[in-house]
Amino acid sequence: MASYLLSRTIQILLTLFAFICIVFFLVNAQPGDISNVYAMNPELPPDARERLQSQFGLNQPLWQQFLVYVKNVFTGSFGLSFSHYPRSVADVIAERLPRTVALFFTATVFSFYLGFMLGKIIAWKRGGWTEYATTLGGVTLYTVFTPWFALMMIWLFAFKAGWFPIGKFLDPVLWREAPIEANTLFGRMMLTALALSIVVFAVFLATTRLRISGARLIQLGSLVVAVGVMIGIWRATGTGNLAWDIIKHMVLPVLTLTLISFAGTMLLTRNSMLETMREDFVLAARAKGLPEKAVRDKHVARNALLPVVTSLVFSLAFAIDGGVIIESVFSWPGMGQTLVAAAIAEDLPLAVGAFVFVGIFVLLAHLAVDVIYVFLDPRIRY
Amino acid sequence: MSGAPLLAVEDLTLHYATRAGEVCAVDGVSLTIEKGQALGLVGESGCGKSSLALALLRLQPDNAQILSGKVLLDGVDLVSLSDEAMRAYRWNRIAMVFQSAMNALDPVYRVGDQIIEALEQHVPSARKQLIERVQELYDLVNLDHSFIARYPHEYSGGMKQRAIIAMALACEPDLIIADEPTTALDVIVQDHILREFGNIRRELNMSMLYISHDMAVIAEVSDVVAVMYAGKIVEYGTAEEVFTRPIHPYTQALMSAFPSVTGEKHELATLGGEPPNPLGLPPGCHFHPRCPFATDICAEQEPPTVRRGEHWADCWNPPEEQGDD
Numbered sequence: 001m002a003s004y005l006l007s008r009t010i011q012i013l014l015t016l017f018a019f020i021c022i023v024f025f026l027v028n029a030q031p032g033d034i035s036n037v038y039a040m041n042p043e044l045p046p047d048a049r050e051r052l053q054s055q056f057g058l059n060q061p062l063w064q065q066f067l068v069y070v071k072n073v074f075t076g077s078f079g080l081s082f083s084h085y086p087r088s089v090a091d092v093i094a095e096r097l098p099r100t101v102a103l104f105f106t107a108t109v110f111s112f113y114l115g116f117m118l119g120k121i122i123a124w125k126r127g128g129w130t131e132y133a134t135t136l137g138g139v140t141l142y143t144v145f146t147p148w149f150a151l152m153m154i155w156l157f158a159f160k161a162g163w164f165p166i167g168k169f170l171d172p173v174l175w176r177e178a179p180i181e182a183n184t185l186f187g188r189m190m191l192t193a194l195a196l197s198i199v200v201f202a203v204f205l206a207t208t209r210l211r212i213s214g215a216r217l218i219q220l221g222s223l224v225v226a227v228g229v230m231i232g233i234w235r236a237t238g239t240g241n242l243a244w245d246i247i248k249h250m251v252l253p254v255l256t257l258t259l260i261s262f263a264g265t266m267l268l269t270r271n272s273m274l275e276t277m278r279e280d281f282v283l284a285a286r287a288k289g290l291p292e293k294a295v296r297d298k299h300v301a302r303n304a305l306l307p308v309v310t311s312l313v314f315s316l317a318f319a320i321d322g323g324v325i326i327e328s329v330f331s332w333p334g335m336g337q338t339l340v341a342a343a344i345a346e347d348l349p350l351a352v353g354a355f356v357f358v359g360i361f362v363l364l365a366h367l368a369v370d371v372i373y374v375f376l377d378p379r380i381r382y
Numbered sequence: 383m384s385g386a387p388l389l390a391v392e393d394l395t396l397h398y399a400t401r402a403g404e405v406c407a408v409d410g411v412s413l414t415i416e417k418g419q420a421l422g423l424v425g426e427s428g429c430g431k432s433s434l435a436l437a438l439l440r441l442q443p444d445n446a447q448i449l450s451g452k453v454l455l456d457g458v459d460l461v462s463l464s465d466e467a468m469r470a471y472r473w474n475r476i477a478m479v480f481q482s483a484m485n486a487l488d489p490v491y492r493v494g495d496q497i498i499e500a501l502e503q504h505v506p507s508a509r510k511q512l513i514e515r516v517q518e519l520y521d522l523v524n525l526d527h528s529f530i531a532r533y534p535h536e537y538s539g540g541m542k543q544r545a546i547i548a549m550a551l552a553c554e555p556d557l558i559i560a561d562e563p564t565t566a567l568d569v570i571v572q573d574h575i576l577r578e579f580g581n582i583r584r585e586l587n588m589s590m591l592y593i594s595h596d597m598a599v600i601a602e603v604s605d606v607v608a609v610m611y612a613g614k615i616v617e618y619g620t621a622e623e624v625f626t627r628p629i630h631p632y633t634q635a636l637m638s639a640f641p642s643v644t645g646e647k648h649e650l651a652t653l654g655g656e657p658p659n660p661l662g663l664p665p666g667c668h669f670h671p672r673c674p675f676a677t678d679i680c681a682e683q684e685p686p687t688v689r690r691g692e693h694w695a696d697c698w699n700p701p702e703e704q705g706d707d
Contacts, residue, residue: 280485286441287480288500289472298499299488378533379489 001374004382008370012363019359020073024066027352033058034082034346056082069349073356079349083342089353092338097320097357098186099169100327100334103250104319107257112312115262119269119308120301124292126274138263146260150329153256164252167331171245178242189243192230199226253330257323268311272304279303306376310369317365320358386457387414388556388589389438394451394461396430396437405660407433407446409613415557415606420583420590422604422621424597424636426657430613431593432481435559438591439476440468455556474504477550479543479560486546487534494530497549504553519548522582540571547579557589564599576603597640601625609633609695612658612668619693629688629695631673667698675699 034056035049053059057068072079078089118138122131141149158166165171170182203222207215234240276282277300285299320335327336335354342350373380396408407430415421425431436442438453440460453460455475460468480486487496497519498512517527523544529537537545543563550558560579564572580603583590592603600607600621607624609617609632617630628634638651655672658664664671670680677699685696690703 280480280482281488283441284478284480284486285488287439287472287478289469289474289503290499291469302490303488377490379535 001382005367005371008367012367016356016359016363019363020070020356021066023352023355023359024069025062027348027355028062028065032346033348037346056080069352072349078353078356081342081347081350081353083345083347083350089350092350093335093353093357095183096333096335096338098183098190099332100336101320102186102190102246103169103253103332103334104257104323105316106250107254107261108312108315108319110254111258111262112265112308112315114258115265116269116301116305116308118262119266120273120296120304122266123270123273123277123300123304124296126270134266135263138266141259142261142263144260146325147329149260150253150256150326153252154329157252157255165249167329169246169249169332170242171249174245175242178239180239180242182246185239185242185246188239189246192234196226196230253326253332256330257326265308265311269304269308272307273300276300276303306373309372309376313365313369313372314362317361318358320361388417388419388456389415389591390452390454391434391438392452392454394434394437394453395449396433396442396446397449398433398443398446400445400661403661406613406663407660408437410451411610411613411615413608413615413618415589415591417556418584418587418589420580420592420603420605422600422607423591423593423610424595424600424607425610426595428657428660429610431610432561434610435478435561435591435593438559439472439478441472470504473500473555474553475555476557476559477553477555479546479550479558479563481561481563482566484539484542484566487537487542489534492531492533493537493545497545497552500549500552515552516548519551522551523548524578539567540575543567543571543575547575547582551582551586551588554586555588557591558583559591559593561593562595565594565596572599597636609636612660612663614668614696616669616697617695619690619695623690623693627690627693629690629693629700630669630697631675631699632669633695634701635672667696 033053035052035058038044038049038052050059057065069079076090078093081087081089081092084092118134122134125131154166158164175182200219200223204219207218231240234243282295282299285295290298324336324340326332327334328340335357339351339354341347342354370382374382391411391413394408394411395406398405398407409430411430411434413421423431423434433442433446437446437448438460440448440463442448448461451461455471460471463471487493491499494513494516497516498509501507501512501515513530516530520527520530525541525544525548529541529545534542534545546563564575567575576599590603592600594600604621607617607619607621608615609624609630611632617624617628617633624633625637628637632653635651635653639653641650653672658668658671664681666679666681666683667673667676667685670676673680680698683698685698687694687696688700
């Protein structure tokens with residue numbers, strides 16, 4: 001396993017280098033540079049434009065620019081952002097990334113959970129009207145025109161009903177005198193979510209392994225207690241209302257994203273289940289006299305899980321990319337918006353940096369899938 | 383053979399609804415198995431023997447339906463039981479050794495845990511006792527204890543088959559249905575496992591329904607033999623009677639298609655034609671298009687039952703009694 005991980009890490013570094021090369025030259029292949037943005041400005045003298053170019057090193061040959069860029073990547077700054085000068089690209093991304101991750105990770109996890117549960121049920125009750133209704137509804141949402149659907153959600157739940165804020169990720173009035181930075185709070189919220197899921201997972205694992213009777217009740221109880229404790233801690237720190245504000249802003253985009261994407265997982269799970277249901281060990285599980293629910297969950301769904309997990313981890317990797325459409329409609333200042341703004345402003349280092357970050361996450365996700373498979377499928381050993 | 387039989391199947395009929403039409407896979411089958419007896423069910427692929435086996439546990443596929451008949455186990459009709467009540471009979475009273483032992487174990491769980499899963503369902507007790515029980519079972523089928531905590535892919539074909547047999551024995555069922563359990567194994571391993579399985583079965587006084595297309599295997603394991611053709615039992619009798627004095631031409635054909643090691647050398651006979659299309663069974667005796675002794679009446683009317691003591695067959699033109707072969 002250790003030698004496997006080592007060789008995979010080397011592989012990842014090589015792939016990443018190739019990826020950086022391709023992205024750098026592709027993005028630089030487009031005509032123009034940052035000085036174009038000012039070219040139409042009559043008040044900018046020609047020599048000022050040249051000075052701008054030489055200041056950013058844009059008059060040097062491309063291969064030299066590339067060497068500088070590679071050095072910047074491996075020293076961790078990813079170069080300077082032109083449009084956020086003098087901040088580095090890494091600094092800008094560090095500000096935007098947590099917001100996107102909080103939104104899209106949450107939505108991806110919800111949509112996979114919903115999709116897996118529904119897929120399991122419709123595969124089991126195949127042929128019934130539940131299957132047709134669920135499939136039709138899911139696919140309709142999956143294929144609906146996203147900006148229209150997102151606007152309808154805002155109109156219905158934020159404007160008409162007034163349950164949620166209309167856009168943005170926080171309420172500026174509330175935050176004016178906040179003692180803490182939004183990003184620091186974001187970090188703490190994500191740590192809380194992580195701690196919560198670890199607690200719940202540990203209790204779930206312990207109760208199923210030890211075969212305690214009333215496992216359901218203990219799981220539910222521990223979830224309530226854990227959530228209660230977390231809320232208590234947040235209250236005590238006095239930042240609970242700020243966190244609640246961010247959560248309120250997240251509900252609508254998360255709901256929208258979940259609704260438009262769960263059908264993919266649902267259909268994948270359904271097909272995977274139907275394939276597994278033909279296996280002899282499923283017949284054997286029935287012959288053993290197990291209840292239908294145990295046959296479905298313990299044997300069929302457990303084996304059907306593998307392709308679904310692969311798809312989940314890759315979706316999580318792409319979640320840092322954000323969604324340009326969703327972020328625009330909900331005015332969510334995340335990676336998707338940053339990427340678009342960088343492209344329009346000819347801020348090439350920031351655009352390349354955003355792509356490279358996606359690449360890093362996707363490569364890490366590949367590694368994660370390989371490691372997770374070892375736990376999910378005992379046949380796989382490295 | 384005293385008292386009521388352990389299992390009595392009475393006039394069981396099972397249909398499949400397929401796109402091409404209704405298929406009658408099991409057509410009015412009746413048979414009985416006494417306590418401790420082994421019944422061998424032999425027939426070509428597709429004759430309905432596996433459908434019959436699954437129907438006994440009510441595990442027939444979704445598109446199959448038991449139209450009529452009874453499956454009486456100790457006098458209780460399994461066909462009319464509720465699903466919940468039926469579950470208590472599965473494995474606890476009737477266990478099964480599957481056709482493809484290779485795939486009958488779930489690849490993601492340890493084999494020991496899969497046996498424990500069956501035990502917990504029917505005879506729950508503390509985990510320590512369950513593990514001890516699995517160790518007993520592994521001793522019984524000659525598997526090393528260290529394999530209890532291993533996964534199916536770490537077993538060889540023969541070991542998987544032993545583990546499956548151990549699993550079938552777990553709840554000490556009254557009846558074990560073995561559906562061609564050794565077909566995927568090489569002959570030597572097959573022979574070993576059959577012998578050991580037979581000994582265990584006799585020791586524990588379990589009944590068995592052994593399904594195979596292999597006459598040699600059936601001859602080795604069965605006390606009583608039933609020959610199935612196109613969904614019907616066409617011949618039934620003690621193994622000795624059926625193998626030494628077969629009545630039905632189909633049984634004769636099956637037997638002459640198998641080589642004898644000790645007997646005279648002769649060209650093996652083959653049975654011409656193909657198994658009948660289940661969607662359009664020939665009228666009269668279903669076997670008549672392939673039968674060397676067929677006469678006009680065979681194609682027109684269902685054959686009568688010829689009885690010679692306990693041994694019977696459905697045929698219009700049975701060979702003379704006291705015939706040599």
